[in-house]
Amino acid sequence: MAITKLANNIIDVYSWPTPNGHKVHIMLEECGYKLGKDWLAHPIDIGAGDQFNAEFLKISPNNKIPAISDPVGPDGKPIQIFESGAILLYLASKTGKFLPKSTRAKYEVLQWLMFQMGGLGPMLGQNHHFRLYAPEKIEYAINRYTNEAKRLYSVIDHQLKDHPYITGKTYSIADIAIFPWTRNWKNQGIDINDYPHFKRWFEMISERPAVKRGVEVLTALRKPLHDAKAREQLFGSTQYQKRK
Incomplete structure (x- = not known):
């Protein structure tokens, strides 16, 4: 894998079609950036081990x-940012969109962004691993993370009971962060009909044009993780090797 930088104002996005990748793809499109014109998606094939390439590191x-490289950072100089939550905050600051200006409303959004980053993402990630990818079916782990997924969906459903969006009347980075992680609710052992407020929100977000565009980015490149090499790159000892 070679990382090619372009000498212009285009934001380079190093990503893969995962929930965290799609968070950034959606955010860019929602902010008015157009794929191929204002930003480029550089595939980092995590099944092939591209994430361990020295240039990406x-x-x-x-x-x-994902990670991004913006040639025009806050001070006019290039900036590189990793961690999807940090990228959402950066783009919200850069564009003035999807993060409220008032202190109270801002923190109401940020707490739900932290909910996704610290709870929903990691727990649903473990759910996916033990339900779909683990080399052996461990009943305790499957039950543990399926039950936790159901609890988290209940939290979201309750929050949406009196709100059209996660934090109220306004679409925000909280919605953008949470949505991609819930797209695989079937594989997570979830019956969407058990969570009517979540279902209403999910269907509404799914119809947003920028969301539709965002979730298609790099999707054609994704392959099922059936081969041993891909599983090793994602879950094996390569993850734990000491860096030089």
Whole structure:
């Protein structure tokens, strides 16, 4: 994998079609950036081990996607950012969109962004692993993370009971962060009809044009994780090797 930088104002996004990748793809499209014109998606094939490439590690030292490189940072100089939540905050600050200006409303959004980053994402990630990818079916782990997924969906459903969006009347980075992680609710052992307020929100977000565009980015490149090499790159000892 070679990382090619373009000498212009285009934001380079190093990503893969995962929930965290799609968060950034959606955010860029929602902010009015157009794929191929204002930003480029550079595939980091995590099944092939691209995330361990030295060039990518300079941008994302935790060897995780997504990461971005913006040639026009806050001071007019290039900036590189990893961690999807940090990227959402950066783009919200850069564009003035999807993060309220008032202190109270801002923190109401940020707490739900932290909910996704610290709870929903990691727990649903473990749910996916033990339900779909683990080499052996461990009943305790499957039950543990399926039950936790149901609890988290209940939290979201309750929050949406009196709100059209996660934090109220306004679409925000909280919605953008949470939505991609819930797209695979069937594989997570969830019956969407058990969560009517979530279902209403999910169907509404799914119809947003920018969301539709965002979730298609790089999707054609994704392959099922059936081969041993891909599983090793994602879950094996390569993850734990000491960096030089």
